[in-house]
Each structure stands twice: as structure tokens, then as C-alpha cells.
Amino acid sequence: MVEVKQSLFTEKKILVVGDPVLGLIGVAAGADALIYRNNCEELVSELKKSIQNYNVLIYFRNIEDDCKSFRDYVPSLKEMLLTIPIDHPKEAGRIEVAEYYKSLVKKYLGISIEF
């Protein structure tokens, strides 16, 4: 009988949900991305279809503000994978936007980027 061992270190598949800039950075770093453009229901239906393929979800917290369906879906998402809500730069206070994105990429995706 063949014993199949599952790797202890499964690949961390990351999905980034945010604006085009965050999406682009996510894709450049090897993650997948969904862009939120006020398309609330479409986003949630896309997430429901594909979320089982991921271990980590990074998303802009303002999507929860805007989109009731996403807000209601977040508790289920938290049970399925690691969720990392991050503030959109425009609400993170008086900050340098480029520096903010750089720090996010460094922190969550582990790479350095230059604009």
C-alpha cells in the first residue's frame, strides 16, 4: 500500500483584493489579484468561486465599508483562510502614498519595490 504524505509546508497562495495599484503590485509579487471597482456583487461571487484556491487574502478594508455582501462574507472568509485587512492609503492618515505601498509590499509580500 502506498502512503501519500502531504507536504508539511504547503504553498501559501495569496489573493490580493484592492485598487489597480495594489492589484498590480500583488501580481508582480506572484500573488493573484481581483480589482474592486464598485463591483460589489461581482467581487463576492468571484470570491465564492475561487477562494478555496487560496490560503491568504489581503484586502483593502474600505471594501467592507462599501460592499455589504463582502462585509457579510468576511466572517466566513476568516474561517477559511488568513485574512489581512489593510487601510487604503487615502484613509491611513497623512502619509506618502508610494512609501505606504512599498511598506505594504515589504510587510505582506516580502519583496522590495521601487516606484
Place this chain on the structure above:
Amino acid sequence: MNRAKTFSQSVEYITLENALSMLQYSDIVNAFSSMAEKPWAGKVLKRVTTSRYTLIDVQRDIDDFFIEKIVGLVDETKNEEARNCLNSMISLSELINIVVVLHNLSVGRKPATIFPTPLARKIPLASPEEFDIHAFRRNVDKVFTGLVDRFIKNKKLSTREIALALHKPVEKIDKVSNYRVWRLIGIYHDAIAVRLCRMFPDLLKEPLYPLIMEDKIFREACNSDLIELSKISSGYRRIVLELFDALTDSLTILKGIEAFDLATVLTIMSLSKTLVGGEVEEKVKRLVHLMGSSVILKLIVLSVYTNTYRVELQRLLSKWLK
């Protein structure tokens, strides 16, 4: 310690599961007996099992329980910013209660309260002739004494004083320091303003400053038929459309301005899910849960007592309480 406290606090709220379970019963005794572990069930059970009661008695017991918790929440909150936010929301609710009480008195109706606030339990269900307006004035928060004084003097509500009173509760709320809380208080403020200008159309002649709604939709919300308003599903900020969506669902159970009140509470309950971190967000979230639990429980009691709108309420709560 904190975890234990959080757990005991969340037991006070009504969950979707609780609500759906209670709606399965055809009488109040059994509905509340099924919730015996909930601290709010005891007081109601004592009343409904030991004496004759009216719907208003039960609804007052529910309000009393949650008002006590709201007062406790404010007392335990030492953080100034969190306290300002709590006071802001409570004052907005209080303003509605004060205006409704004074308006009812001016047209010879019994005083009534809409939202659970510290003032609400001090308002006797007296006839207009027996109502002690000076005692009422002493209980009113000092930001609203001008409004009451003008009423005592002129025997009618002043729209100028209402407009001023609407502005005061949000003076100290800062958009930059906590955007998410500002947003929730902002839509609550605007909904309260709409509620008031629907009661007093002349209020629109006064300077009003909606925080979230654009001027066009604010005026439309003040003037339009509620059913027409509930049909608006695009063209404005999502947070405003969410209020109209809640209104659509509320209109399946309640009529007129009561549906708008319910929609207001459902909207802020849903938005409170976005509050997660820090003392300010936690305290505001707790206040919204306490207010919302009171409103929803009273609605359940109404449905069970009158044996009406059970299916509609199940549908509404399944959407907004999850």
C-alpha cells in the same frame, strides 16, 4: 479577564439564531423561555408569568434593560475620544426622543420615545395634561435645553433650534482620527436629520449640514415618498444606497417613518461590522449592538404578540442581522 468580559457582553446582544428561534413561538412566554440564558429574558419573563401585561409593558422592560447597559457603557468609558463618539450617537437618538415628545405634547398626544436612551426611561407615559415639562427640561441634556426652553415659551417647536441641536452632537467628531467611526456616526446623523425634516418640512429652510449625503439626495430623502425613496438603487454613495435598501426591507413590516427608523438602525448595525480595532471602535460597536438589540427584540415581541409579519421579519433579520 478581557476575554471573559467580552464574552459576557456579547451574551447581552440578540443574534440571528436567537431571533429566528424566538419567532417560532406563538406567545411571548415561550419565546422568552427559550432564551432563558439571556440576561434580558429574565425581566420580561418575570412580568409575563406573574401578572397581566400589555405590549408596551414588555417593550418598556426591554428598553430599560438596554438603557441600563448603555448608561453603564458610557460610565465605564474613560477614553475621551470614545466617550465623545458614544455621547454623539446617544445625543442624536436623544434629539429624536425629545422632538417626538414635544411634538406629541403640542398636538395633544401622549409622549412617546423612539430610541433607547438614558432620557427615554425618565419619560412618563402620562397624558399631555399631566406631563411635567419642567421636570422633563431638568432631565434633558444641556445641549438640548435651548430647544425645550423655546418650546415652553412658544408652545411649539422651533425649526431653528432643531437645526442647531442637530449640529451640536457631531461637533467633536473628527473624520481624520477615526474614519470608520466618523462614517457610521455621519450616516446616523444624516438619517436623523432626514427623519426630522420629514416631520418638519420647514427644517429644510434652516442651515443643515449632512455629513455623508450629498445635498441633492438629502433633500430628496426629506421630500420623497418613502416607497419611492426605497427604490433608489444607484447614482449615490453605497452607504446611502444601503440605507435605502434597508428601508425597502423595513417597509415590508412597518409603515411610514417607523420603517425609516428601523432602516436607520439596521444600517448602522450592518456598518458596525466594519469596526474592529481599538477602544473607540469597540465602544461604538457595543453601543450600536445594544441599541440594535433593543429595537429588534421589541420588533420580535410585536410580531409574536400580534401574530403578524413573522415571515417578513424572519427574512429581514436573516439579511441584516447575520
